[in-house]
Amino acid sequence: MQNYSAFITLAGATIALVFAVIMAKRVLGFSEGNDLMKKISGSIRSGANAYLKRQYTIVGIFFAVMFVLLIVMAFVGFLTPFVPFAFISGGFFSGLSGFIGMKIATAANARTANACQEGLNRGLRVAFSAGSVMGFTVVGLGLLDISVWFILLKFVFNLEPSAITSAMLTFGMGASSMALFARVGGGIFTKAADVGADLVGKVEAGIPEDDPRNPAVIADNVGDNVGDVAGMGADLYESYVGSIISSMALGVAAFGSNQVGALSVPLLIAAAGILCSIIGTFLVRTKENATQKDLLSSLSRGTNFSAIMIAIVSFPIVWFMLDGKNTIGIYFAILGGLLSGVLIGRATEYFTSDTYKPTKKLASKSETGSATIIIGGLGLGMMSTIIPIVIVGACILVAYFVSGGADSASRGLFGIALSAVGMLSTLGITLATDAYGPVADNAGGIAEMSGLDSSVRNRTDALDSLGNTTAATGKGFAIGSAALTALALMASYVDKVKEVAGSGVDTTFNLMNPTVLVGLFIGACLPFVFAALTMGSVGKAAQSIVVEVRRQFKSIKGLMDGKADPDYATCVDLCTKASLREMILPTIVAIVAPIATGLLLGYHGVVGMLAGATASGFLLAIFMSNSGGAWDNAKKYIESGVHGGKGSDQHKAAVVGDTVGDPFKDTSGPAINILIKLLSMVSIVFAALVVNCSIF
Numbered sequence: 001m002q003n004y005s006a007f008i009t010l011a012g013a014t015i016a017l018v019f020a021v022i023m024a025k026r027v028l029g030f031s032e033g034n035d036l037m038k039k040i041s042g043s044i045r046s047g048a049n050a051y052l053k054r055q056y057t058i059v060g061i062f063f064a065v066m067f068v069l070l071i072v073m074a075f076v077g078f079l080t081p082f083v084p085f086a087f088i089s090g091g092f093f094s095g096l097s098g099f100i101g102m103k104i105a106t107a108a109n110a111r112t113a114n115a116c117q118e119g120l121n122r123g124l125r126v127a128f129s130a131g132s133v134m135g136f137t138v139v140g141l142g143l144l145d146i147s148v149w150f151i152l153l154k155f156v157f158n159l160e161p162s163a164i165t166s167a168m169l170t171f172g173m174g175a176s177s178m179a180l181f182a183r184v185g186g187g188i189f190t191k192a193a194d195v196g197a198d199l200v201g202k203v204e205a206g207i208p209e210d211d212p213r214n215p216a217v218i219a220d221n222v223g224d225n226v227g228d229v230a231g232m233g234a235d236l237y238e239s240y241v242g243s244i245i246s247s248m249a250l251g252v253a254a255f256g257s258n259q260v261g262a263l264s265v266p267l268l269i270a271a272a273g274i275l276c277s278i279i280g281t282f283l284v285r286t287k288e289n290a291t292q293k294d295l296l297s298s299l300s301r302g303t304n305f306s307a308i309m310i311a312i313v314s315f316p317i318v319w320f321m322l323d324g325k326n327t328i329g330i331y332f333a334i335l336g337g338l339l340s341g342v343l344i345g346r347a348t349e350y351f352t353s354d355t356y357k358p359t360k361k362l363a364s365k366s367e368t369g370s371a372t373i374i375i376g377g378l379g380l381g382m383m384s385t386i387i388p389i390v391i392v393g394a395c396i397l398v399a400y401f402v403s404g405g406a407d408s409a410s411r412g413l414f415g416i417a418l419s420a421v422g423m424l425s426t427l428g429i430t431l432a433t434d435a436y437g438p439v440a441d442n443a444g445g446i447a448e449m450s451g452l453d454s455s456v457r458n459r460t461d462a463l464d465s466l467g468n469t470t471a472a473t474g475k476g477f478a479i480g481s482a483a484l485t486a487l488a489l490m491a492s493y494v495d496k497v498k499e500v501a502g503s504g505v506d507t508t509f510n511l512m513n514p515t516v517l518v519g520l521f522i523g524a525c526l527p528f529v530f531a532a533l534t535m536g537s538v539g540k541a542a543q544s545i546v547v548e549v550r551r552q553f554k555s556i557k558g559l560m561d562g563k564a565d566p567d568y569a570t571c572v573d574l575c576t577k578a579s580l581r582e583m584i585l586p587t588i589v590a591i592v593a594p595i596a597t598g599l600l601l602g603y604h605g606v607v608g609m610l611a612g613a614t615a616s617g618f619l620l621a622i623f624m625s626n627s628g629g630a631w632d633n634a635k636k637y638i639e640s641g642v643h644g645g646k647g648s649d650q651h652k653a654a655v656v657g658d659t660v661g662d663p664f665k666d667t668s669g670p671a672i673n674i675l676i677k678l679l680s681m682v683s684i685v686f687a688a689l690v691v692n693c694s695i696f
Helices: 003-026 037-074 084-116 120-156 160-206 217-254 260-281 292-321 324-352 355-367 370-383 386-402 411-425 427-449 454-501 514-555 568-582 584-639 649-685 686-694
Strands: none
Touching: 003 084, 003 120, 003 160, 003 260, 037 084, 037 160, 037 217, 037 427, 037 568, 084 160, 084 217, 084 292, 084 427, 084 454, 084 686, 120 160, 120 217, 120 260, 120 427, 160 217, 160 260, 160 427, 160 454, 160 514, 160 568, 160 584, 160 649, 217 411, 217 427, 217 568, 217 649, 260 411, 260 584, 292 324, 292 386, 292 427, 292 454, 324 370, 324 386, 324 411, 324 454, 324 584, 355 370, 355 584, 355 649, 370 584, 370 649, 386 454, 386 514, 386 584, 411 454, 411 649, 427 454, 454 584, 454 649, 454 686, 514 568, 514 584, 514 649, 568 584, 568 649, 584 649, 584 686, 649 686
């Protein structure tokens, strides 16, 4: 069975993609509603397509340059010939995941709004089916890429397991690079439009959210798709494949006598997770007039069932692929990762959902103005880091020692890597509960702009509010797995250094070593620099939107009276140009930093940098994600009628808090988890260059 694990994984990938096609056809079978709804949806779709076309053109140039650079490095002997092509395939499939998710999301928005005219459960089914397309496309394409490369390298080129994983780690670098472009570019677009629309429309002009008189409203809805869907799809694709590949690489080092079996475990768990996730999707349904608690229970029913199923199925996989009772601890490492993912999700839900005390308390701070709600949100986000840190720390310790880390460090590290695989094993349904949120958000905008009954907007708002919580939960999964995967990749980097420099190389990393310590400080600083660049980019782009919206309100006669149409296209174009321009520098920083650190400080400095970036990046990402999610849901909680309701001074204060939180949770925060893995991937790929050419 070990020799056929790649073919079983390929079958799992095929099942996931077939299920995604079935769900897509199901979504497209629903009606888009009246002609106005179709027109608005078409405008959103057109804007999203135009943005992605321009983004992929720029990204294509970057990948072409990197491909040539990797070819040169392969020619001089620093890399194997497979590396440049693996890099391209990783980037291609990462981008394709986001593109497919965006296409179905823009097709589902009007259909969800129309379905909400019939009932909440029907609207949930349409939006969740669209989210399922995204979820199963990501896991399907991820396993397709991994299994095809594995089959090619093992059965066609007959490479040894260590050479296979060395080459495959590079397509993780391609996936991470594409994800960073997609997350940063899409995040800047969506939050610039959102901030501009809210500050001028809701706060200054006093018109409702998604009012058709607002010139930025179409750009805002386009942004939901290019940032929260296309960007998120590419993001979680790289999280998924990164966890699998890093565990495969460490499995080779941990099990010298059974390397193929160790390679098979993460592949088969991922394939089994697809089947468990598919079953779980059929359990997601709700009743009419459901509360937020009911909606959360509906989604949790599906995700919890999938988690229980994969916990059961993982046992025979570990038992038969490895050495039976002698490696049973590795099974408990997988369970630890799975449980950690659930607990991080629950902690995120607690801090960001308006069902619980922290967000309700945050909403009450609007009674004394914008400053206090911003202070409260910052404090909430900082406090929310405690639980995930404890959970991930416990997961690392448990996974290491139950896997045999006391006797074999390599087995302990393999256990840590597998815990990340366990955390993301049910990504198909977890991502489905995340990706449906932007669809519901778009549906609410279409309901408002097309003048549907207020009950429809109430239903879409209920789905959207839930989507904010599930999105924050999804980000928690991604960030938690990023910490575990980054730790595994650090171990892979040390192994790569040993392979390049020989067994006699000094791989002890003492904090009293000045190069390690300096690298640690550099790494700890990088997430803050990265967040500053992305936050600044959103601010600059949002300023241009604010100026343009104000200009149109003043210069277009009859606009505020509804007698003239705004110029939507100009706002879309401004967001597109700003986001594409501003996404380049943060991505270059992420790629250049580990190479420059390595050339200056050597591989000891690189390990310090990776450790510092992982620790500070994990905390900063959790803080920003949870603060933003809480501000958003505090605003929606006030809009439900408490603390003065819509249009009140308290509501305006909450809108200001939400505009601060928007780039926190949808641009900078989620991009940091990509950053810490991309730093590791780049370090591994350029390890030979650093070992041979560093100053220290």
